[in-house]
Amino acid sequence: MSIKRRSVLKGMLATGASIAALKAPAVHAQAAPFKLGLLTVKTGPLAQGGIQMEQGVLTFLKEKNNMMAGRKVEFFSADTGGNPAGTKTKAQELVERDKVDCILGPLAAFELLAISDYIAQSKMPLLSLAAAEDMTQRRPNPYFIRASATSGQAMHPMADYAAKELKLKRIACISEDFAFGHEQMGAFQRVFEDNGGKIVKKIWPPLVTPDYTPYVAQIEDCDGVCQGFAGSNPLRFMKAYAGAGMKFPVVTGETGGDDALLKSFGEEAIGLTSCIPYTLDLETESNKRFVDGMLKNFDTVPGQYAGLLYVNCMVVEAGLQALGGDASDKTKFVNAMRSVNLTDTPRGPVKFDHLGNVVGDFYIRKLGKDGAKYGLKLWNKTIKTYHNVSQFWTYDEKQFLSQPVYSRDYPPLKP
Amino acid sequence: MTFWLILTVNSVAFGGLLFLLSAGFSLIFGLMRIPNLTHGSLFMLGAYFGASFMLGVGGVQLNFWLAAILATALVALLGALIERLLLRRLPGDALAQVLVTLGLSFMAADFCLMVWGGDPINIETPSALVGFTRMGPAAFPNYKLAIVAIAVVFAVGLWMLLDKTRLGAMIRAGVDDPDMARVVGIRVSRLFTIVFALGAGLAGFAGIMGGPSLSAYPGLDQDMLPLALVVVILGGTGSLLGSFVGSIIVGFIYNFGQALLPELAYFVLFLPMLLVLIFRPQGLFGRHIL
Numbered sequence: 001m002s003i004k005r006r007s008v009l010k011g012m013l014a015t016g017a018s019i020a021a022l023k024a025p026a027v028h029a030q031a032a033p034f035k036l037g038l039l040t041v042k043t044g045p046l047a048q049g050g051i052q053m054e055q056g057v058l059t060f061l062k063e064k065n066n067m068m069a070g071r072k073v074e075f076f077s078a079d080t081g082g083n084p085a086g087t088k089t090k091a092q093e094l095v096e097r098d099k100v101d102c103i104l105g106p107l108a109a110f111e112l113l114a115i116s117d118y119i120a121q122s123k124m125p126l127l128s129l130a131a132a133e134d135m136t137q138r139r140p141n142p143y144f145i146r147a148s149a150t151s152g153q154a155m156h157p158m159a160d161y162a163a164k165e166l167k168l169k170r171i172a173c174i175s176e177d178f179a180f181g182h183e184q185m186g187a188f189q190r191v192f193e194d195n196g197g198k199i200v201k202k203i204w205p206p207l208v209t210p211d212y213t214p215y216v217a218q219i220e221d222c223d224g225v226c227q228g229f230a231g232s233n234p235l236r237f238m239k240a241y242a243g244a245g246m247k248f249p250v251v252t253g254e255t256g257g258d259d260a261l262l263k264s265f266g267e268e269a270i271g272l273t274s275c276i277p278y279t280l281d282l283e284t285e286s287n288k289r290f291v292d293g294m295l296k297n298f299d300t301v302p303g304q305y306a307g308l309l310y311v312n313c314m315v316v317e318a319g320l321q322a323l324g325g326d327a328s329d330k331t332k333f334v335n336a337m338r339s340v341n342l343t344d345t346p347r348g349p350v351k352f353d354h355l356g357n358v359v360g361d362f363y364i365r366k367l368g369k370d371g372a373k374y375g376l377k378l379w380n381k382t383i384k385t386y387h388n389v390s391q392f393w394t395y396d397e398k399q400f401l402s403q404p405v406y407s408r409d410y411p412p413l414k415p
Numbered sequence: 416m417t418f419w420l421i422l423t424v425n426s427v428a429f430g431g432l433l434f435l436l437s438a439g440f441s442l443i444f445g446l447m448r449i450p451n452l453t454h455g456s457l458f459m460l461g462a463y464f465g466a467s468f469m470l471g472v473g474g475v476q477l478n479f480w481l482a483a484i485l486a487t488a489l490v491a492l493l494g495a496l497i498e499r500l501l502l503r504r505l506p507g508d509a510l511a512q513v514l515v516t517l518g519l520s521f522m523a524a525d526f527c528l529m530v531w532g533g534d535p536i537n538i539e540t541p542s543a544l545v546g547f548t549r550m551g552p553a554a555f556p557n558y559k560l561a562i563v564a565i566a567v568v569f570a571v572g573l574w575m576l577l578d579k580t581r582l583g584a585m586i587r588a589g590v591d592d593p594d595m596a597r598v599v600g601i602r603v604s605r606l607f608t609i610v611f612a613l614g615a616g617l618a619g620f621a622g623i624m625g626g627p628s629l630s631a632y633p634g635l636d637q638d639m640l641p642l643a644l645v646v647v648i649l650g651g652t653g654s655l656l657g658s659f660v661g662s663i664i665v666g667f668i669y670n671f672g673q674a675l676l677p678e679l680a681y682f683v684l685f686l687p688m689l690l691v692l693i694f695r696p697q698g699l700f701g702r703h704i705l
Contacts, residue, residue, distance in 0.1 A: 043525060045634030048533030204677060210629055210638050213425045214673040217418050232535035232632040239628055244421060245547065245554045264537045264630065300532075 033074040034320065034327060036313075037094035039105035039115075041082040045231060049305040050082070050107055052260060053129070056302065056309030057104060059293040068313075069320040080106055084114035091115040095122050101327045102337075104312050106130060107305070109179055116141050125334040127312040129305065133183050133405050136357035136391060143334050145356045147315050147347075148308040149277045149391075151180050152187025152406055154254045156393035157362045157386040158226070158275035159188045162251050163195035165384070166273070168224035170200050171251075174215060174237070175228030177204035177408075184228035184253050186406025191393060192226075199413060209233070212240035224248050230255035235264050242268030249273065257367060260303025262378050265367070272367040274380065278307035278347040279363040281371065281382055286314075287346035291374075301374050302346075311345045318342055353390060362386045420550065422670050428559035430666025431566030432625050436639060437646035438573060438658045439617030445653020445701075446590045447607055449502055450509060452516040455640030456523035457615045461490045461622025462631035463527055466536040479541035479623075487620040494615020498608050520636060528633050538626030558627055565624065569617075570659050577655065586610060590653075642669075645688050651701025660699060 038057055041050030054077055066073045076098045078090035087106050094100045095118075102125035106112055112130035119126045120141050128135075128144065131151040135144055162168045171192060175181035181204065189199045200222050205215045216237075219225060225248050229237050234256045241250065250272050257274025280291065280301060290310050294302045302310075319337030320327055327333045334356075342350040348361035365380035372379035392400045404410050436458055443451045468482035477485065497519065505511040540558045547554035577583035588596045589603040596603050622631075629635065642665065650661025664687070672683035691698060 043528060045632075045637075047528055047633055048535070051533050205673070206680060208634075208638050209673075210642070211425070211429055211669075213429075214422060214670040215677070217421045217425075217674055218677075220418075232630065232634075235535050235537065235630055235632075236628070239630075243556045243559070243628065260534060264535045266537050266539065300534075 032071075034068055034071040034325075035074045035076065035098060035100040036068075036316065037098065037100035037103040038075070038077045038309075039080050039087060039090055039094070039103060039107075039111070040077065041107050041111075042079040044082045046082040046107055048231060048260065049303075050079075052303055052305035053105060053107060053309045055294060055298050055300070056306035057313055059290060059297055059302075059306070060310050060313035062297060063289065063293050064317070068317045069323075069325040071320070071325050076100055080111055082108065082111070084110055087111040087114050088118065091118060095124055100124075101330075102127065102316060102333065104128075104309060104316075116144070119143055123330040125330060125337060127315060127337075129308055131180055131183070133391075136353075136355040137401060138405060140355045142356075143330070145312075145315065145334065145337055145352065147311050147350055147352075147358045147360075148304070149254060149362075150357060151183030152393075153357075153389060153391050154275040154277060154362055155184045155187035155228070156191045157364065157389055158251055158253060158273075159191035159197075160195060160386075161273070161275065161364050161384060162224060162226070163192050163197045166224065166249060166251070168197060168249070168251075170198050170222040171224045171226050172201045172203065172219045172222040173199055173226045173228070174203040174205070174219070175226075176207050176230065176233065178207055179407075180230065180255075181228050182408045183406040185226070186410055187393075188226050188228075188253075189411050190406075193411070193414070202408075202413065204408070207233075210236075212237045213244055216240050216244045216246060219246065219248070222248060225250045227252045227256050232261075232264075234258075234261060234269075238265065238269045238272065251275075254304055257365065257380060258303040258305075259301060259380055260305065262301070262367075262376050262380065265378050269367050269378065270369070273364065274367070275362055275364050275386075276304055276380075277358070277360060277362055278302075278304040278311070279365055279380060279382055280307075281365070281373075281380065282346065282348065282363070284344055284346070284348070286344045290346045295374065301376065307346050311347050311350060314342060314345050315340055315350065348385075349388075355391075357391045359388055359390045362389045418674075421555075422674055423667075424550075424555050424559065426667040426670040427663065428562050428666070429669060430663035431563040432621060433642055433646050433665055434566045434659050434662035435562075435569060435617060435621035435624060437643045437650075437662055438569065438655060439614030439621075440643045441647045441650070441652055441654065441658040442610055442617075443614040444647055445651075446586065446610055448507075448509070449512050449611075450516070451611075451614070452513060452640065453497065453519045453523065454614075454618050454643055455636035455638075456520040457490050457494065457618035458622040458625075458639050459527060459631065459636040460493065460523060461486050461619030462538065462626045462629070462635060463531055463536070463622075464489050464619070465623030465626055466538050466631045467531075469538065470536075479539070483620060483623045486623050487616045490619025490622075491612040491616030494618075495608050495612035497615070498611035502611070503604065503607075520640075524633065524636060531631070533633055535630050535632035537630050538623070540627040562624060566659075566662075570655065574655050582609075645684065648688050648698060649691050651698025654698070654700040657698055657700030 040053045080087040080090050104127050109130045109132035129148045133150045173185045175185050252274045254276040259280040318340040322336045338352045350360050363382045364384040365382050371381050440454045464486035465482045468477045544558040544561050585601050589606045593603045646661040646665050650657030673680045
């Protein structure tokens with residue numbers, strides 16, 4: 001993979017160099033390459049998602065022959081190392097040294113929070129996957145765009161489905177003890193309880209937990225479980241869960257049932273119901289193109305990290321097109337991207353609310369063997385689609401924002 | 416009742432896995448005084464090698480046990496190379512050894528990421544151990560019970576090796592007084608390579624044995640290394656009995672601590688280590704003071 005990346009980079013650098021060498025007089029903005037930056041994680045425990053992010057971008061660029069809106073694209077990929085300090089350094093490099101036109105990434109909320117102010121000061125459009133709710137809610141950043149989902153955005157419909165269609169009444173929540181986990185579970189709790197259910201318990205294992213059995217042993221007095229694990233943790237949780245002989249149905253959000261995990265899951269995950277903004281089995285033109293591209297370029301099926309980065313690239317392209325290829329005015333550029341209305345992306349239709357967060361489709365899938373493709377043994381089969389889901393779900397925006405952000409203790413457990 | 420039973424059996428099973436991991440660490444750290452921070456990486460490499468052999472290398476798919484043996488041998492060989500080529504040159508220099516082994520662990524982590532990618536790899540439970548054994552109201556995975564049995568077998572085997580065989584006597588002699596051992600004709604440096612390879616092999620074996628519940632994923636090394644450290648400091652370096660008892664204690668503290676005081680899970684895990692360091696620095700069964 002690294003060889004491919006290098007050759008892509010080399011090709012792009014060569015183009016940039018030749019244009020510089022010509023020293024063409026009165027270079028139009030359109031003639032200079034469009035510089036696309038990516039902040040991702042290629043080392044350490046977050047690398048699974050980080051590598052997929054880069055693959056999503058490279059698949060898009062390859063498909064488009066490195067062209068966006070008539071301009072050659074120069075691509076800069078930076079490895080943040082998955083920590084806030086590294087993210088800050090790399091963001092500064094992209095902005096000040098490479099002079100990129102916009103940045104995709106970073107992956108994690110704590111990385112995003114480390115650069116949010118800097119991004120706003122330097123007026124750099126940023127399209128991130130990081131799900132921290134307040135980035136598009138109580139502390140919005142005018143240069144921020146999120147085409148993926150807030151932490152709670154997939155959990156709201158999941159809770160709706162769990163209450164109305166799975167007819168669950170009492171659910172125990174379990175997720176990592178950090179902001180993403182807290183926000184997911186808060187969102188699930190609000191909608192589930194508004195539909196007559198009850199959250200009996202919230203369990204918070206630390207991010208690093210080699211064996212989940214002691215936590216699984218605490219699940220009781222319920223008829224269902226909601227897990228919000230990320231990275232490789234869903235795998236080990238489902239094993240420990242099945243290993244302890246537990247049988248309650250399990251529901252989860254975008255990271256807990258990600259398609260990138262399908263090749264690693266075993267029988268123990270069958271029956272897992274998840275809600276996610278990108279699903280491998282969506283049968284649209286653009287998703288077919290994208291999945292074929294991923295298989296051809298990287299010999300792997302995409303999960304949501306790759307899928308959503310591809311969507312981000314489509315948003316950038318559409319914004320650039322709307323401006324006739326001129327991204328020199330960053331404020332105009334970010335507004336153009338926020339105004340796009342894409343009807344066919346690998347995640348379905350995409351548009352944004354006035355805070356820069358996506359309003360799009362979310363898919364409820366059930367994990368099983370039925371319909372498995374691409375050499376996979378297991379498959380997430382979409383069983384229901386929630387259309388045009390906003391970050392505020394069905395709640396009124398003002399009323400939603402007047403309440404505290406979802407956290408470890410909000411909403412509180414009912415006695 | 417079931418809750419306590421599940422936790423108890425899981426504590427013992429986790430302790431068994433920790434023993435396989437930390438026995439090697441204790442051998443290397445206690446006997447050779449090398450603070451080997453690649454131990455977590457060796458564990459992870461064992462899991463990855465084993466997973467690869469099971470998925471098939473060059474079209475040949477091995478079953479779990481063959482894959483485990485091969486992965487163990489490979490990691491042991493790697494350990495021998497690390498000792499022979501790097502650590503041999505830094506005798507007695509603990510700081511240099513820490514830096515070299517820490518550097519190696521970073522390299523190993525990136526190597527794994529390059530070769531196996533970031534996606535976690537599932538390791539199937541060996542078919543003979545799928546299923547449950549019922550004990551009263553609770554059911555336990557046979558695989559976890561097997562780990563306990565294997566850990567006991569290894570504990571006895573290692574104890575026999577060190578205490579009852581000629582090789583064991585030579586190792587003990589080489590450790591206690593290397594110069595005198597050399598004078599009587601023991602090739603101490605070769606012995607040390609053997610000990611390091613044995614310790615590494617044990618870590619690799621633990622990696623694949625833990626695979627069915629932990630799977631192989633980037634970051635596994637950093638998850639396991641601190642646990643090995645806690646066990647060895649608690650139990651005492653260089654003592655097999657210490658590793659065994661320490662593993663079981665940590666298994667219990669880990670499981671019960673996380674179940675009963677989840678907020679304080681890490682506090683509860685490291686507190687006994689602190690107490691031991693303060694009141695009994697050589698550990699519960701240790702031979703040397705650190």
